[in-house]
Amino acid sequence: GESVGLHLPTLSVQEGDNSIINCAYSNSASDYFIWYKQESGKGPQFIIDIRSNMDKRQGQRVTVLLNKTVKHLSLQIAATQPGDSAVYFCAESGASDTGRRALTFGSGTRLQVQP
Amino acid sequence: EAQVTQNPRYLITVTGKKLTVTCSQNMNHEYMSWYRQDPGLGLRQIYYSMNVEVTDKGDVPEGYKVSRKEKRNFPLILESPSPNQTSLYFCASILGGFGPGTRLTVL
Numbered sequence: 001g002e003s004v005g006l007h008l009p010t011l012s013v014q015e016g017d018n019s020i021i022n023c024a025y026s027n028s029a030s031d032y033f034i035w036y037k038q039e040s041g042k043g044p045q046f047i048i049d050i051r052s053n054m055d056k057r058q059g060q061r062v063t064v065l066l067n068k069t070v071k072h073l074s075l076q077i078a079a080t081q082p083g084d085s086a087v088y089f090c091a092e093s094g095a096s097d098t099g100r101r102a103l104t105f106g107s108g109t110r111l112q113v114q115p
Numbered sequence: 116e117a118q119v120t121q122n123p124r125y126l127i128t129v130t131g132k133k134l135t136v137t138c139s140q141n142m143n144h145e146y147m148s149w150y151r152q153d154p155g156l157g158l159r160q161i162y163y164s165m166n167v168e169v170t171d172k173g174d175v176p177e178g179y180k181v182s183r184k185e186k187r188n189f190p191l192i193l194e195s196p197s198p199n200q201t202s203l204y205f206c207a208s209i210l211g212g213f214g215p216g217t218r219l220t221v222l
Contacts, residue, residue, distance in 0.1 A: 036213075043205050043207075043215050043216050044205070045213070091158075102173055102174070103148065103160055103163070104174065105157050105160075106157060107156065
């Protein structure tokens with residue numbers, strides 16, 4: 001079946017540096033993508049989303065880039081802080097033939113911010 | 116405060132004993148879903164609901180049931196739990212808000 005995956009299971013960065021977390025997806029029908037942050041012992045927290053009619057979207061210190069040609073999604077975090085340490089998931093959503101809409105998650109990347 | 120709540124937060128049970136994990140949201144959202152999270156497998160969707168009385172299977176529906184009789188509630192039912200259903204379960208409202216999680220252990 002279709003899948004969403006991540007290139008790197010663990011990313012370690014220095015505080016203040018920029019972080020880039022990558023994600024590949026395989027469902028060409030996906031039209032909505034979300035990045036989540038999950039801290040230990042908590043549920044996933046919405047960070048930013050992007051629709052397939054866009055290739056870039058910016059939030060506060062975060063930017064999501066979407067390359068539909070190669071089915072690649074990335075999350076950029078500017079000036080990474082210790083509080084950014086968490087597991088980050090990408091997720092994709094697309095309407096099925098019946099119009100139903102499911103959400104498929106990648107396996108996650110752990111971001112470790114070194115002081 | 117807009118939120119998704121789940122109960123119980125922790126549950127230890129035995130094989131075959133029916134259980135229900137409740138999920139409630141106060142945001143009047145139509146879309147709700149259940150996920151399980153397992154090490155190395157990430158979050159996998161069990162069931163989702165587009166609206167009242169409209170439910171559909173996700174990626175791993177076997178062994179689970181759901182119901183959506185009213186918009187705010189979306190309970191997850193395990194009719195005959197098995198040890199392979201030991202996991203961390205999350206309920207979510209639309210595509211953004213997750214509950215705090217329910218850690219289930221089936222002995």
